[in-house]
Amino acid sequence: xxxxxxxxxxxxxxxxxxxxxxxxxxxxxxxxxxxxxxxxxxxxxxxxxxxxxxxxxxxxxxxxxxxxxxxxxxxxxxxxxxxxxxxxxxxxxxxxxxxxxxxxxxxxxxxxxxxxxxxxxxxxxxxxxxxxxxxxxxxxxxxxxxxxxxxxxxxxxxxxxxxxxxxxxxxxxxxxxxxxxxxxxxxxxxxxxxxxxxxxxxxxxxxxxxxxxxxxxxxxxxxxxxxxxxxxxxxxxxxxxxxxxxxxxxxxxxxxxxxxxxxxxxxxxxxxxxxxxxxxxxxxxxxxxxxxxxxxxxxxxxxxxxxxxxxxxxxxxxxxxxxxxxxxxxxxxxxxxxxxxxxxxxxxxxxxxxxxxxxxxxxxxxxxxxxxxxxxxxxxxxxxxxxxxxxxxxxxxxxxxxxxxxxxx
Amino acid sequence: xxxxxxxxxxxxxxxxxxxxxxxxxxxxxxxxxxxxxxxxxxxxxxxxxxxxxxxxxxxxxxxxxxxxxxxxxxxxxxxxxxxxxxxxxxxxxxxxxxxxxxxxxxxxxxxxxxxxxxxxxxxxxxxxxxxxxxxxxxxxxxxxxxxxxxxxxxxxxxxxxxxxxxxxxxxxxxxxxxxxxxxxxxxxxxxxxxxxxxxxxxxxxxxxxxxxxxxxxxxxxxxxxxxxxxxxxxxxxxxxxxxxxxxxxxxxxxxxxxxxxxxxxxxxxxxxxxxxxxxxxxxxxxxxxxxxxxxxxxxxxxxxxxxxxxxxxxxxxxxxxxxxxxxxxxxxxxxxxxxxxxxxxxxxxxxxxxxxxxxxxxxxxxxxxxxxxxxxxxxxxxxxxxxxxxxxxxxxxxxxxxxxxxxxx
Numbered sequence: 001x002x003x004x005x006x007x008x009x010x011x012x013x014x015x016x017x018x019x020x021x022x023x024x025x026x027x028x029x030x031x032x033x034x035x036x037x038x039x040x041x042x043x044x045x046x047x048x049x050x051x052x053x054x055x056x057x058x059x060x061x062x063x064x065x066x067x068x069x070x071x072x073x074x075x076x077x078x079x080x081x082x083x084x085x086x087x088x089x090x091x092x093x094x095x096x097x098x099x100x101x102x103x104x105x106x107x108x109x110x111x112x113x114x115x116x117x118x119x120x121x122x123x124x125x126x127x128x129x130x131x132x133x134x135x136x137x138x139x140x141x142x143x144x145x146x147x148x149x150x151x152x153x154x155x156x157x158x159x160x161x162x163x164x165x166x167x168x169x170x171x172x173x174x175x176x177x178x179x180x181x182x183x184x185x186x187x188x189x190x191x192x193x194x195x196x197x198x199x200x201x202x203x204x205x206x207x208x209x210x211x212x213x214x215x216x217x218x219x220x221x222x223x224x225x226x227x228x229x230x231x232x233x234x235x236x237x238x239x240x241x242x243x244x245x246x247x248x249x250x251x252x253x254x255x256x257x258x259x260x261x262x263x264x265x266x267x268x269x270x271x272x273x274x275x276x277x278x279x280x281x282x283x284x285x286x287x288x289x290x291x292x293x294x295x296x297x298x299x300x301x302x303x304x305x306x307x308x309x310x311x312x313x314x315x316x317x318x319x320x321x322x323x324x325x326x327x328x329x330x331x332x333x334x335x336x337x338x339x340x341x342x343x344x345x346x347x348x349x350x351x352x353x354x355x356x357x358x359x360x361x362x363x364x365x366x367x368x369x370x371x372x373x374x375x376x377x378x379x380x381x382x383x384x385x386x387x388x389x390x391x392x393x394x395x396x397x398x399x400x401x402x403x404x405x406x407x408x409x
Numbered sequence: 410x411x412x413x414x415x416x417x418x419x420x421x422x423x424x425x426x427x428x429x430x431x432x433x434x435x436x437x438x439x440x441x442x443x444x445x446x447x448x449x450x451x452x453x454x455x456x457x458x459x460x461x462x463x464x465x466x467x468x469x470x471x472x473x474x475x476x477x478x479x480x481x482x483x484x485x486x487x488x489x490x491x492x493x494x495x496x497x498x499x500x501x502x503x504x505x506x507x508x509x510x511x512x513x514x515x516x517x518x519x520x521x522x523x524x525x526x527x528x529x530x531x532x533x534x535x536x537x538x539x540x541x542x543x544x545x546x547x548x549x550x551x552x553x554x555x556x557x558x559x560x561x562x563x564x565x566x567x568x569x570x571x572x573x574x575x576x577x578x579x580x581x582x583x584x585x586x587x588x589x590x591x592x593x594x595x596x597x598x599x600x601x602x603x604x605x606x607x608x609x610x611x612x613x614x615x616x617x618x619x620x621x622x623x624x625x626x627x628x629x630x631x632x633x634x635x636x637x638x639x640x641x642x643x644x645x646x647x648x649x650x651x652x653x654x655x656x657x658x659x660x661x662x663x664x665x666x667x668x669x670x671x672x673x674x675x676x677x678x679x680x681x682x683x684x685x686x687x688x689x690x691x692x693x694x695x696x697x698x699x700x701x702x703x704x705x706x707x708x709x710x711x712x713x714x715x716x717x718x719x720x721x722x723x724x725x726x727x728x729x730x731x732x733x734x735x736x737x738x739x740x741x742x743x744x745x746x747x748x749x750x751x752x753x754x755x756x757x758x759x760x761x762x763x764x765x766x767x768x769x770x771x772x773x774x775x776x777x778x779x780x781x782x783x784x785x786x787x788x789x790x791x792x793x794x795x796x797x798x799x800x801x802x803x804x805x806x807x808x809x810x811x812x813x814x815x816x817x818x
Contacts, residue, residue: 027780334770371436
């Protein structure tokens with residue numbers, strides 16, 4: 001084959017693994033980079049190096065057309081260094097990574113863009129924490145601004161003594177803290193959006209010209225070629241977390257008004273447009289209860305500048321899965337249809353211990369097993385199971401059968 | 410992970426590549442074996458060795474739980490040797506491979522099982538060829554009994570002089586010849602069937618016990634466990650060949666009566682049951698024209714003891730694709746649903762020269778590109794494009810847009 005695009009992935013976890021698997025179908029060569037071997041290394045070439053090893057990162061990026069991330073805590077300096085290599089660009093853009101790594105920047109951005117968000121205030125000292133809590137009101141959630149995931153690095157505070165405990169636990173965190181108003185949500189939703197990088201007309205050997213070759217339009221002839229919509233969204237997803245870890249996702253989220261769903265899409269689109277984003281982004285949302293004064297609202301919680309666990313069902317439930325569309329988006333290729341292939345689709349995470357594939361298959365003949373080939377460990381995501389069904393009720397039956405395998409006998 | 414089944418694939422072509430990709434999701438480790446590097450070697454471990462190198466084959470099979478084939482001309486001796494390794498079994502069974510490699514055995518089997526087949530007769534000498542042609546009647550097709558594929562090793566004979574030419578061209582073939590009645594078909598159909606190997610209760614460390622562990626039923630407790638249907642079929646497929654090479658497939662084949670479709674399924678099922686088959690098998694059929702005396706008939710043409718080009722659409726168009734179901738079948742795991750995910754699904758082969766992924770994507774946003782990362786060469790299958798659609802008319806629109814990219818500008 002003449003030209004095979006090379007996508008470098010910072011991180012070698014299961015998201016990188018699934019990106020690389022999607023790449024094989026498109027003859028896109030994925031390379032992954034991480035500080036220790038990971039599940040992606042089984043399906044693509046893996047470079048082991050520190051995220052602070054500039055020489056290793058430069059050598060890695062020099063081999064890539066695009067460098068992307070499968071882990072939102074990739075150091076911004078590492079991503080920046082990759083983006084500065086002549087042959088490579090970084091996508092999503094480094095500033096999107098930076099925003100997503102800081103809960104304060106993230107929530108400030110929501111507010112600036114008119115995306116509804118709960119009350120929040122920053123705190124770097126014990127006094128600022130008290131002031132922030134007073135501003136936001138109790139109950140509230142104290143979080144580290146940086147580095148938390150899966151429920152780690154946060155505490156709910158309901159009283160003054162909780163606040164003392166929160167400071168004792170989290171106060172020393174180098175990135176500072178944020179206090180967020182406690183949102184009494186009825187459920188958690190997410191929307192996955194994909195935006196196509198517009199590399200045409202952006203000179204240099206790494207982007208515009210390569211894309212023109214890929215489109216067969218001749219160098220310099222690509223500007224104005226119709227590559228379809230810049231932005232495509234998957235349907236709104238209903239997510240269930242326990243212990244801070246995502247357990248299951250269902251799409252489309254049932255009982256969502258068309259008006260609310262289109263607002264969620266509008267918010268996600270506004271964010272990716274503002275960030276001049278390329279690739280898949282997840283926007284996590286809280287849905288609040290309807291009250292006497294009006295219907296339920298949605299509040300933005302956070303963004304993930306990468307493919308997302310709540311979109312795993314798209315591999316089996318959508319015309320184009322999130323992993324393929326992320327690659328298409330970061331390469332500047334036309335995005336694939338995000339139409340769903342069944343009236344209801346869902347996913348169950350396999351956490352800590354996983355049933356065998358044969359057990360899942362025996363439980364439900366529509367269950368699609370995705371294992372990451374990781375060693376079992378408490379709380380670790382070892383795989384997931386996707387299901388498509390004709391109705392939400394049928395979907396539920398199958399998901400429950402799979403979930404029954406996760407309980408100790 | 411405690412136990413990861415290992416499937417050895419004899420052959421390292423694109424079918425092996427797609428089997429290995431399906432394996433990664435199930436944490437099934439695929440290994441491939443071929444006499445030269447092939448596209449499968451990019452996505453799984455590849456052993457280079459001759460199919461007559463007994464030591465290399467033994468060492469390969471010793472690492473596998475099951476050995477399967479992605480190429481129907483794998484020497485029977487090589488498959489037999491693999492099947493004799495203590496740790497391995499061969500699936501599909503070696504006798505199915507042997508039958509499929511000999512057009513005479515294949516057609517004799519059809520006749521014995523009451524599967525309709527055109528007239529045929531064997532020929533090893535010039536005189537036998539004349540007698541066979543007289544028995545079958547002209548026009549007829551003279552074929553080598555062994556080794557032909559994609560239209561190679563066969564000639565249509567319409568006259569005595571054609572017969573002379575056919576003997577001159579094919580007469581020396583070591584496996585002998587077969588003369589088949591010329592079937593005036595209106596179209597070519599195929600049915601893909603998958604059968605689950607029933608390894609429970611079949612002792613030894615390689616099969617029954619491992620499957621019991623995989624099912625979590627405890628050693629010796631597996632007999633009688635309900636693993637679902639032994640046999641599952643995909644809907645009838647309409648195939649279009651040009652120059653002896655498959656160009657496109659559409660499923661379900663339009664305008665097929667329920668009665669005819671269920672007969673095709675019954676024939677395929679009869680064959681896999683008779684062969685005690687495990688894995689995916691393709692049955693290729695001819696549909697003849699309706700006449701004044703009755704409706705069109707179907708005649709069996711050949712079987713392929715492996716995943717099949719006409720089933721590539723199942724990866725994107727079925728709940729469970731043929732590659733995954735083949736792995737499930739040969740491992741004795743419960744088969745996945747073969748329900749289709751859209752009212753119409755289809756595939757176009759990319760032959761000789763392939764458009765770039767970006768060109769295909771720009772042509773149709775529902776097109777799913779599958780490239781094999783092979784060097785272009787005239788007549789070579791370089792990839793395929795799958796499409797799902799709400800109607801056959803919509804499907805046709807998208808297939809035509811993709812096919813337009815295959816013509817020289």
